[in-house]
Amino acid sequence: MTMVRFSKKIEYALGTLQFLGMNPNEFYSARELSEILNIPYEFLSKTLAKLAKSKILNSNFGTKGGYQLSVNPKELKFSQILSALDEPINVVECVYGDEDICERSSICMIKTPMFQLQSKINELISSTTLEDLLNFADKSTIQNSEQKVKQVLG
Amino acid sequence: MTMVRFSKKIEYALGTLQFLGMNPNEFYSARELSEILNIPYEFLSKTLAKLAKSKILNSNFGTKGGYQLSVNPKELKFSQILSALDEPINVVECVYGDEDICERSSICMIKTPMFQLQSKINELISSTTLEDLLNFADKSTIQNSEQKVKQVLG
């Protein structure tokens, strides 16, 4: 962290998954999604590819291709989304990792307590699902978004 | 985030506060702490100054000066430590912040759900205290640390 801030990559992924969750059974291309959601195309397309590789999205090649949510929003945990996009990262480097990685290891007394905190964070991101993202979406913003879809798709 | 990782600044601060919590009623200079805890002096001294400014540490000038924990570990929340070291930072830029900061604001549907997640994170870092850090410290590492203290202070 600095404190706790999602990277743009994650923020974009969450927004996209939310959109796809609200519009299931339909394929959207990276280009369309980038225009609808106002996200840089080159960047978003890499994120989409990763989500597809992790089977969170279905993807199709070709002119009619694109992406589609492949899982039930209720079953898609934040922790899965995060692991699809990044190597697992913990509050401190040595949690779950090689202790030799830090030269302070032998005298560092925060490892075990940090392990405890990490568990709580893991619990939090495992108990939050895409469904939560869908349920709490703000209504007026949903309307704005739907208008943008019409504008982009014509 | 990338995912959730404390900055070195925070990691150093936690380790230092833990050490000072285990050795109350005594002043340690930035130089001593940097040697005992194996943390770059220049960097640590800035961190200590911030903690002192936030009244988490007592500080004294001069040759016999140094730092000392000024609060009860049970009363010192992680959230206080984090705010002492950084501007408040949230899971996404717009939470609690100016919406105009993000050009996607009008169509971004994750704001409200992110607000919910932020609350849970805030709750977590408010319910974790320095005492937790002290309680869960690993015993064998404490011994290593105590040896290091003798080695440094003679």
Next chain:
DNA sequence: TGAAATTCCGATTATTTTAATCGGATTTTA
């Protein structure tokens, strides 16, 4: 069958953030 639209893949560049360092002023002790 071939042009267009797409996903996919690797590499590079630019930007921002984090980490570390430098120089020096102020305060206290002895």
Next chain:
DNA sequence: TAAAATCCGATTAAAATAATCGGAATTTCA
């Protein structure tokens, strides 16, 4: 008054994040 310390601002170095570039493979459809 010299030494040891906190304090303060600025700069530099390193690392991580964000964005871009170039092109290969796949599918659609005229």
